[in-house]
Amino acid sequence: MTDQHILSAYDRDLEAIQALVMKMGGLVEAAILDGAQSLETRDVELADKVRQGDKAIDALELRINEEAARTIALRAPVSKDLRTVLTVMKIAGSLERIGDYAKNMAKRTHVLAEMTPINGPDAALRRMAREVQGMLRDVLDAYVRRDAELAEQVRMHDQDVDQMYNALFREFLTFMMEDPRNITACMHLHFIAKNVERMGDLVTNIAEQVIYQVTGEIPDEARPKGDITTSVSKVE
Amino acid sequence: MTDQHILSAYDRDLEAIQALVMKMGGLVEAAILDGAQSLETRDVELADKVRQGDKAIDALELRINEEAARTIALRAPVSKDLRTVLTVMKIAGSLERIGDYAKNMAKRTHVLAEMTPINGPDAALRRMAREVQGMLRDVLDAYVRRDAELAEQVRMHDQDVDQMYNALFREFLTFMMEDPRNITACMHLHFIAKNVERMGDLVTNIAEQVIYQVTGEIPDEARPKGDITTSVSKVE
Structure with a gap:
């Protein structure tokens, strides 16, 4: 009887924490979309909102x-239950970092608003951000x-984002070489692209945490790495 | 008597975990220094070691x-003791990310080894990396x-690293505008500079965790932010 009671108190605690994670996830999804839109439309007000x-x-x-700490202290969960609580903390940490990247994207809207727009990359960046937001939605579902x-x-899907990033990296180099006046804007846009790519990596981390929680095993490194800009010696 | 016994078992556990954190910190410090050196001397072998x-x-x-999870499960620490264990996990997480940035720096050695060296920024990058390694050493001490x-x-010291980054950002822009053949190399070097700046931010996170653990309070946002490249509208 006592065990039953402890178990359900733990379950209730956990459910409450998971509800907070979902709420946090929803805010982060919105921040990604709003951040990308503020950037594309150079909407400084929306950027401030983000x-x-x-x-x-x-x-x-x-x-x-x-x-989570309160739950651990009160319920002293072990093995799988403890893993579940620790996973929640890891996921919240990843969500917070994705939110930071979205904020950073919004910050750069102010800088870019005063420069000549470079249209191709803007649309590509928004597509990349949408892709990551979709991945985040799916992983929260999972x-x-x-x-x-x-x-x-979701984990396998991350290579699409990586490929989008590689294509953009090449595009930025071309723009900069064509006209030095594009350099400053492209430096900022390149940063944003890399940050969106990192958001994808963080979503992948969350996917791995989910897999660990369900199966008890951390997935191996088999995931194909798509960012090849650190390993190619020449970028045309 | 029982309390005494439980307390000292917890203390022993904690001491063992802290020893692992210090070991991890030592490896990360070495990775920063070796990563920076491999980059400056274009030493591909040292880069592989990192x-x-x-x-x-x-x-x-x-x-x-x-x-840490085992300790929480076995000893069920509460309040300050629980905070101490959770802090250890946060610090280990930050150290792991600093290590990742050092690895990334080493990775780019391969790419840069095949390009014309740009001497000024190389030395400046190494100085920045040394600065961060010193901060890490101090924060582990703390x-x-x-x-x-x-x-x-340590937390206040981070603005020096931020200022070094700002100076480098401007230097890269100048190099790229002067000669388009510098663009690809500068894109990589700029990335590394930003990653070193982020290492500094992570060391600052660790400093804040230490302050939280000792005083029970998270420091407020009073820390002066030094990276101004997201807020300046024009970079000369």
Whole structure:
């Protein structure tokens, strides 16, 4: 009877924490989309909204960590249950970092708003950001449903984002070589592209946490790495 | 008597975990220095050593997390003791990310080895990396000695690294505008500079964790932010 009672108290705690994670995930998804849109339309007001919104994301991470610590202290979960609580903290940490990248994207809107627009990369960046937001939506779904297969699909999907990044990297080099006046804008756009690529990596981390939680095993390194800009010696 | 026994078992566990953190910190410090040196001297062999060495760093993080989880499960620490264990996990997470940046720096040695050297930025990058390694050494010291004051000094020191980054950003723009053949190399060097700046941010995170652990309070945002490249509208 006592065990039953402890178990369900733990379950209730966990459910409450997971609800916070989903809320945090929703805010981060919105930040990615708004950040990308503010950048494409040079919408400084929307960019400010994203920057302000990041505080709520940070506050949620702090609260999730506190609730998780409280649960560990009160319920003393072991093995799989402990893993579940630790996973929640890891996922919240990844979400917070994705939110930071979205904020950074919004920040650069201000800088880019005063430069000549470079149209091709802008649209490509938005597509990349949409891709990552879709991956995040799916991985949160996988997390709630404890669906390791869906998490694995998200993980494999990350190479598409990496390929989009590689294509953009080449595009930026071309723009800069064609006209030195493009250099400063391209440096900023390149940064944003790399940050979106990193968001994809963080979503992949979350997918791996979900797989670990469901199966008890961390997926091996078999995932194909798509960012080849650190290994190619010449970029045409 | 029982309390005494539980307390000292917890203390022993914690000491063992902290020893692992210090070991991890030592490996990360070495990775920063070796990564920066491999880059400056275009030493591909040393770069490979850094890349290989990152596996040991990752393995240590995993082990620290496992030991911390085991301690929480076995000893069910509360309040300050629980905070101490959670702090250890956060610090290990930051160290792992710093190690990743060092690995990334080493990776780009291969790419840069095939390009014309650009001497000024190379030396500046190494100085920046040394600065961050010094900060990491101090913050690990502060962690072991529970020295919130030293941690605060490290935290304030981060703006020097940020200023070094700003100076480099401008230098890269100049090099690229002067000669388009510098563009590809500068894109890579700029990335590395930004990654070193991020290492500094992560060391600052560790400093804040140390302060939190000692004082129970997370430092406010008063820390002066030094990376101004996202907020300046024109970079001369």
